[in-house]
Amino acid sequence: MPDLFAGPGGIDVAAKDLGLHLTGIEWDPNAVATRIAAGLSTIHGNVRDFRPVDFDEDVIAAGPPCQTFSIGGTGKGRASLDALLAAVKTAGARGFVTTPEGLDDRTSLVLEPLRWILEAYNSRHPYRAIVLEQVPAVLPIWQAYAEVLEPRGYSVATGVLNAEEYGVPQTRKRAALLARLDGPVALPAPTHRRYVKGVPQFAGDPSLLPWISMADALPDRGEFTVVSNYGTGGDPKNRGRRTSAVPAFTVTGKISRFRLLDPDGRELPRFTHAEAGQLQGFPADYPWTGNDIPQQIGNAAPVPLATALLRAATA
Incomplete structure (x- = not known):
């Protein structure tokens, strides 16, 4: 097709x-x-x-x-x-x-x-x-x-x-x-x-599977917090945050701008191409190639x- x-x-x-x-x-x-x-x-x-x-x-x-x-x-x-x-x-x-x-x-x-x-x-x-x-x-x-x-x-x-x-x-x-x-x-x-902020992962309709968190998708990453590239009114202080215990924000071509912090607030390496692809459901070994790979993934x-x-x- x-x-x-x-x-x-x-x-x-x-x-x-x-x-x-x-x-x-x-x-x-x-x-x-x-x-x-x-x-x-x-x-x-x-x-x-x-x-x-x-x-x-x-x-x-x-x-x-x-x-x-x-x-x-x-x-x-x-x-x-x-x-x-x-x-x-x-x-x-x-x-x-x-x-x-x-x-x-x-x-x-x-x-x-x-x-x-x-x-x-x-x-x-x-x-x-x-x-x-x-x-x-x-x-x-x-x-x-x-x-x-x-x-x-x-x-x-x-x-x-x-x-x-x-x-x-x-x-x-x-x-x-x-x-x-x-x-x-x-x-x-x-x-x-469906993910609802504040509702536990295993709560809800028992006929459905739990939503998948970033930690589930990226188990080798350990615990982390994502600071989104998306802001409110252009103020970096208002940028959204999500812990690895919940699903990621929408993956776009700007995912390389997402900051990652450890539980003590220290900077971690940002998502690799493989990890960003996994958040889109691609295999971990998907062969991302060429330039502008974050845009490809998004x-x-x-x-x-x-x-x-x-x-x-x-x-």
Whole structure:
């Protein structure tokens, strides 16, 4: 299956674990280097230069770039939401995607999965299953996608998921869309409890597993406190803190700026690339390669969440 904007391999690792064949399209040479080192099927290129006919597959996955939609990003995507929603509606009526004038190049990439989906549908070789994920601000666009897909016979589920409820050792929210042409689909049910500040790890619904802490994911680190790069009002004194006994803050490309302190308040070495990857659910020995590795890690889809989404869409 094609994986658009494949990054260093979060969805790919999940697909491999599920026995699914996947080919990732990725333009960033650093992420491509990591993918090749990990033995993942990879095309180094721009998704705009390819079409569904280039892939003999009936499942598609995509996680378009989030920088213009995320809270820590430029905000251009959020400011262009009305134009994007109108473009999706127009695509549904016409059967093809037209990018609105004046939209910046990166923001418009959120329309690329729809182009692929409609081209495949129009060629009479529609995708059997679709898996999309992005930051929560993109949920309205996924909901607009649903209005395009449902009249074409797809069962569609959309919503915002909490990554720790699927075994990811961090609190990260992702907007997801799952669609199936051959039967009903639903977002995956949580396997782990939701993290609530102050609620003990082993409290809560006994039918669910406890959420996973940083200490669980990084047992060799010992006890520590993370001082986040995120501040309140720009005041470093107001930056969030979490102990290793709870899940990590959302892992972003700035995770290398997180300070780590021992129980006595002394500075510890910051997260290694391997440790940051483990907080995204990657194996400890994942071969991070190339430059800007923190950004690669922050851009990746958390592996356990990707596994849950793929399983729900393809089982």
